[in-house]
Amino acid sequence: MENHEIQSVLMNALPLQEVHVSGDGSHFQVIAVGDLFADMSRVKKQQTIYGPLMAYIADNRIHAVSIKAYTPQEWERDRKLNGF
DSSP states (O other): OOHHHHHHHHHHHSOOSEEEEEESSSEEEEEEEOGGGTTOOHHHHHHHHHHHHHHHHHTTSOOEEEEEEEOHHHHHHHHHHHTO
């Protein structure tokens, strides 16, 4: 599976402002940014991102996913702190 395919799946399934995907074909890193994460626990954020990807995980097109989910405000702060 390609990075842009995962990005499209997530953008079409969830009301996200931004999705950044990197990876090597089976192991991916996802950064998702959206207001929907505002009142969610870390676990709920992960579950929200995993939901649209479950079919691809089940058929082994995605082997592993590392997820970071932010509100737009958290993403802005994290980008400044980490130099993104």
